[in-house]
Structure formats: structure tokens, C-alpha cells
Amino acid sequence: MNYTAAHQVALERFRAASLEAMARCSGFPLEGNALSVEFLGGHYYVDYPEGNFRLQASAEELPVFTQILILHYLTNLTESAATGQLISFKELPGGSIYIQPFTHRAIDPLVRSFGPEPDKLLEAAARLGGQANELGNVGVTLRVFPRVSVTLILWSADDEFPASGNILFDSSAASILPTEDYAVLASVVVGALKRRISSN
Template sequence: MCSYEDISKQSFELAFNLACKKLANMTPEEICHNSGASSAVQDKVMIDYLNRPYVVTISTGEISPENEEETVPVKDQILILHYLTQAKGKPFTDKLITYGQIEGGKFYIPAFIQRNIQPLLKCFGHRPELLLEVGRKIGGISAAYGDVAVRIDAFPRVRIFFILWKGDDEVSPNGTILFDGNIPDYLSSEDVCVLTETIVWKLVRMA
């Protein structure tokens, strides 16, 4: 399982409601300390997600973009809720890990490759410089890995690296996706796969 769509509607609603209930039992100070969110008005915190600020109501789990009337996709809502409720406050380690090194991730490596790395290579494998160009639109910066790499801080304490190696007449382009070693302290392997897929398709659509 590597996608929220793979679970039943009933299970999805249960997971969403559990996350809302857990959030409601947390204090703004606890949430901000653990996740890097900032305190807004009473009963609300503000969190950056993919270079956009979102306001989260603690008592209800309601999420909305700051200063915008826009419906947040449910997939993004649950990612934000899981990040806020699972965050442990661990700083970046500056050591990279693979998806398979995240607890539970090794069982879903084929799905992770199919949903994330293959679309990345299909779109950017023969034009890797475009990856950095579109990555900057969601807050990405250049990173010193592979031939071209972009670092995207999806949340204040979740850092993901999208890395490409150029191909030639004899070797096909290659790529990988790596994470700062603190990511298991913020998201489950399923959440990480869904988050990465969300980012990859944002990049593809902007290309």
C-alpha cells in the first residue's frame, strides 16, 4: 500500500477522524515546538506545506490556505494532519536515507519506484535542467548530488532530494529520491510515498 486511494473509504475516514481527534488534544505550543509550525490566532496554527502557508484549526482539523478561499485536496489535508500530529521535533540530520530505510518502506519499494521515480525519469530524464527550473516554483533549491538535483522542504522539517543522472548513447538516464534521516520522526512510510508522489506530479504538471 502506497497511496491513500488504496484503502477503503471507511478506513480513510477513520484515519482522517483519528488525526483530527489527536490534533484536538494537542496544544498550540506542543504542535509548534514539534513541527516548526507557527502560532496564529487562538486555536489555530500556521504551517508551510510545499512553499505555501496553511492555517489549521486545532479543535476541528479544518485546513485552508492563508488569505485564500480554496478547497484543500483531502490527500493534502491528511498529509498536513499526519505531519502535525506525528512530529517529534527532531532536527535535520544532514544524512540521507532511501525510502527502503524508512520503517515499513522496504515492503513497498516497487510501488514507490512505479509511482515516483518512473514518472520523474519519464518527464525529466532527458531534460534534467528543467527539474531544477520547475522545482524552484515550489521552493526547491539546487543540491550537489548526481548531475542535477533539487532539494524541496515539503514541511518545515521534512527535506526531500530529487536526483537525476544524465544518460548518453549507451546509458539511460537514472534517478533516485532520498530523504533527510529525520523523516521517520515526522511521517510514516505510506505518508512519505504519498507526499513524494504529490510533489513529483506537481513538478511534472509544471514542466
């Protein structure tokens, strides 16, 4: 997919926004004329107004679709608070229309990678600062952005059913990012978790 146009639109929104407002609403601190962004174990500076991403320490280079996702988060100038109520992708606006691509991009890879050995999900999530929860046979929650958490759940295979999984979001999610961004975000999170086990 060609992300050039979407990246340009995201950069224009970033350049038009107030740096101080983005820091306040995103929860990411300012360092000079840049936002200091922690994302899935990596540390980045997003320069203002250029929108360039500078890597720190052992951070991985971010593909353009992930940069777009972060720019969308930074330029959402609302201060929605988490409700603590979890919802599925289908419950996001228009989510039921895109549930098949979401399942293909995020849930199926989660189950394929971790279903046979669910405890590896706990290990991988811990490396990204995630916490175990009490959902499913194994569940973890990662705070991907200061105001956005992703909850991943696995149910182990038994004699009747194969392994299965789900990915949930706080019910405040729709006020922070558009629905399609949550499909990208979930896919990026699962990819980061998979890399943590493959690097063992």
C-alpha cells in the first residue's frame, strides 16, 4: 500500500498543531522543539515542526505506517480519560465492516505465534512493559501510548476447540484514534511481540 498521501496529511496536521497542546494531550514530554516518544520499547524524538523521527539508543527504524499512527495520536488534541471498560474491534465505529481484515492482520498472527505456547506471550509482553491480566487462559495489557492500551487474550486449545484469541481496547478508544488505526496498531503490537520471542 502507498502511504505517501496519508503521511503528508499527517505531517500537515502535525505542523499546524501547537507543540505544547500536543505534549499536554498526548502525555509525551517535550525536549526542546521535539516530543519525546516511547513506543513499544523504542525511544524516539519527533522534531517540530518537521515531523522527523529521530531514533535513540537501540530503537528500531519505524516504517512509514507506524509513523503515521504516532502522528495521528500526537495530533488528536482531546484529553479523553480511560474508562476501564474493554471493547472489541467490532464495537469501534465501523469496526464490524473491517473485522475480517483486523482478524487476518492481528488476531490470527497472535494465535499462530503464541497459541501453542501461551506463556511466551507473557514473556514477550513483559519485555515491552506489559502486564498480565486475568482474562482468558493467558492475557496481557500493554500501554502503547499514554492514553491507549491494548489487551491481548489467548485461550488454549483443548480436545474440542483450537486455540483462539482476541484483542480489546478501552471504550475511550474511538475518541483518540480512528478505527482503521486500531487495526494497524494491533498488527504492530503483535509484530513487536513476535520479534521479542524470535530474538531469544
